Amino acid sequence: MQAGGDEMVERSPKAIKRDFKALGRLVEGSGTQVAFSAIPSVAGKSTERCRKTHLINRWLRDWCHRWNFGFFDHGEGYMALGLLVIDSVQLSQRGKRILAYELAALVERALN
16 A cells, blocks of 8 residues: 555545545454555645644554554655656665665564
8 A cells, every 4th residue: 555645635544544544443453564665756736735744643653663663764855866867756766776775684684
């Protein structure tokens, strides 16, 4: 499941939180390790969307810690110069390499 662009504009934070909670109940007790990813920020988008993204991510991080789910926060770091393709929300080659490295480290920590 990915909550992103359209969801942040069209749905309320309460509805998005409800979906994450439902997914958490579905995987809880399954014996699998689960990590939720922060909703990516989008440079140059409306301040309302950025505010909602920040609120959901903060809530999601805390919720994951309370329920012993992993949380992968790529957050604001990917807004840095050189990690996004100019005038886009797509990661540059450098951004993709960094993301891959961070995801590999997340998996490594989960396995050890």
